[in-house]
Amino acid sequence: MRFNPAHPQASVDRRVASGHRHGEQTLNVTLTRTFPVSRQRLWKVLTTPDRIAQWFLPVRGALTLGGRYQLEGNAGGDIVSCEPSARLGLTWEFGDDVSWVELVLDDYLPGSRLTLTHASRPSSHWSEYGPGALGVGWELALLGLSRHLAGEERLDEDAFSASP
Numbered sequence: 001m002r003f004n005p006a007h008p009q010a011s012v013d014r015r016v017a018s019g020h021r022h023g024e025q026t027l028n029v030t031l032t033r034t035f036p037v038s039r040q041r042l043w044k045v046l047t048t049p050d051r052i053a054q055w056f057l058p059v060r061g062a063l064t065l066g067g068r069y070q071l072e073g074n075a076g077g078d079i080v081s082c083e084p085s086a087r088l089g090l091t092w093e094f095g096d097d098v099s100w101v102e103l104v105l106d107d108y109l110p111g112s113r114l115t116l117t118h119a120s121r122p123s124s125h126w127s128e129y130g131p132g133a134l135g136v137g138w139e140l141a142l143l144g145l146s147r148h149l150a151g152e153e154r155l156d157e158d159a160f161s162a163s164p
Contacts, residue, residue, distance in 0.1 A: 012142055016131045019119060021100060026119040027126055029134040033142050037149055039105045039112040043085040045149065046103060046114075055148035056141055097123065099134075116142070 013032040020026060035042055045051045052059050061069035063079065070076035074094070081089035081102075088103040099120035106113045118134045120126065126133045144154065 012139065014131075014135065016135075021119055024121060026100075027122055027131075027134075028117055028119045029131050029138065030115060030117040031135070031138050031142060032113060032115045033146070034108050034111055034113045035146065035149055036111040039107055040085050042105055042112045042114060042149075045145065046105075047088065051148075054154060055144040092118065097121075097125075114142075114145075 011033065015028075015030040015032075017028045017030070018025060019028045037045075045055070047063060049059050049063060056071070057074055058072040059069055060072075061067060061076070063069055065079055065082040067079050068076065069079065069090070075092045077091035077093040077098075079088070079090050080100075081087060086105055090101050092099045092101045097120070099118060102117045102119075104115040104117075106115070116138055118138060120134055123133070148154070
C-alpha cells in the first residue's frame with residue numbers, strides 16, 4: 001500500500017503540550033483534522049459500534065455516559081463525558097496505565113472538524129518514544145476514519161507498516 005503524505009487525508013494538525021489532570025502532570029498529544037461530512041454524521045461514525053469496527057477496532061460494552069467499553073485487543077475504559085455531536089471524554093486503560101482521551105467536534109464548513117486529545121502521565125514509554133507513544137496509533141486511526149468516510153477500504157495495517 002502506498003501512502004501520499006501530500007494527499008488531503010494526511011492533513012492533520014499536530015500539537016504536543018504539557019498539562020495537568022487531577023493535580024498530576026500530563027503529556028498531551030492533540031490531533032485536529034477536518035472531514036467533508038456533517039458533525040452529526042461524524043458523531044455517528046465515532047460512536048456507533050458497527051461503524052467504529054469499520055474504521056478502527058471492534059468495540060463492545062455500554063457505549064453510554066458512565067458505561068464501560070473495550071476495544072478488541074486494545075484499550076478499554078469508562079465514558080466520563082458525553083455531549084452528543086459535540087464532545088466525548090473517556091478513560092483509556094491499557095494494562096496498568098490509565099490516561100484520558102477527549103474528542104471535540106465542531107462545524108467547519110462545508111464539513112466538520114475533529115480535535116482528539118490524549119493526555120497521559122509521564123511514563124517510560126513516553127521517555128522512549130516521545131509523542132509517538134500516543135500519536136502514532138491516533139494517526140493511523142484518523143487515516144482509517146478518513147478512508148472510511150471517503151468510501152475506501154479499511155486500512156490494512158500490516159501492508160501500511162511494510163510499505164516504503
